Amino acid sequence: METPVETTRERLLNVAEQRFGEGGYEGTSLRAITVAAAANIAAVNYHFGSKEALLRAAVARAMAPVNTERRRRLDQLEAGGAPTPEELIRAFIEPGLELVLRRGERGAVVARFIGRIAFDPSRRIRELYAAESDPIESRYLAALQRALPQASPDAVAFGYMNMLGLLALHQSQALSPTPGAAGAANTANPVNTEDPGKLAENLVAFLVAAFDRGLRA
């Protein structure tokens, strides 16, 4: 082992993932990140250049394996003929949930980070995410269109955006119960929180039904 411990750069990325995922971009200060990463403030600008560049690096690192897996599945599906809507939806959802949620606590942090940044209040930040996610977007849209020939391009794009949005919301855990929101009897907890596999199945089933029968024209 050459570098047995995490490098400062890695620690910064790890903590940035966690804190940005919890408080959003504007709500998280570089000082909070550097303190938690046991690094000096200046280290951020030394290794990345700015706060936004740190976020960009963190997004790129977090999205890389998801994009790779999505591309791989898409290649495989298209090599095997005409994929069904369900296969395409699985190829999109599962890399976003399983690949990232299956690896214990760390994966949940990455998922929350991705989901949060994807719909950050700031358009600037959202576009930063979109740029990382876009390369395969047109491939998915085209494949979905082929699998749903009766749906108009607008309808397919509408469904795709809904899929992307719902995935992000579940990734960010924003749809999980806000523990004691308003004294309601919401003690029952949707099964999904602890078992990402079940969440993926539920979400895929939900979306498949919506795509198959819920797209107009």
Add this chain to the structure above:
Amino acid sequence: METPVETTRERLLNVAEQRFGEGGYEGTSLRAITVAAAANIAAVNYHFGSKEALLRAAVARAMAPVNTERRRRLDQLEAGGAPTPEELIRAFIEPGLELVLRRGERGAVVARFIGRIAFDPSRRIRELYAAESDPIESRYLAALQRALPQASPDAVAFGYMNMLGLLALHQSQALSPTPGAAGAANTANPVNTEDPGKLAENLVAFLVAAFDRGLRA
């Protein structure tokens, strides 16, 4: 007309709606709000007490007509017997989109504000919204459960959260095309942006299909 012009308090609420909806809570400063409202900084703390109290007041004011309309529709539906899933979904979606989007530019501002705050990065802010929305949540859940007896309570809650999330994303316009994200050929614009009625129809159809056939067990 007793007060022909807007009061300082109203101007603050109007501008807060717009700015918070654009930049989120953390990303919007009181100074930016007060300048745009032609008010003094201290006016915020005089009329509301704090930045968060201003947000709370704005959320309450924006949600009030939506909640009223939802309650009215729910009352009407339950008085007429056993409502269908589609009727319940319409009773939830349409007040959130039409009632707020139909009134020109101003309505779009309110919708974006509501949608943005509902999934703000900060849990504190999200709960502030949830508290304003919760009172009717349990009624909707119960009615949906009755309309979908074959679905488990967890499945119904899962569908409800998806509906709530998708509505918020469309309200906040976060699912609209980020104009020139990454040089893709996404010139075609989903029909939904200019016609809120069509968006409501598309979203209802999408959700009805998902509820009717996409909920497990």
Add this chain to the structure above:
DNA sequence: CTCCAGTTCAAACGACCGTTTGAACTATGC
């Protein structure tokens, strides 16, 4: 006119923000 509650105002408070600086430390190559 006086009074007074309601409202607005400029100015300042301390705290925190992202960024920069220049020196100090570290390790590798010669």
Add this chain to the structure above:
DNA sequence: GCATAGTTCAAACGGTCGTTTGAACTGGAG
């Protein structure tokens, strides 16, 4: 040993943040 490139550090930079203060203004009641 000495130079050198890479990295870390404490400290400070100018700015902006939410909040507070106390005086000035407003308009109706007595």
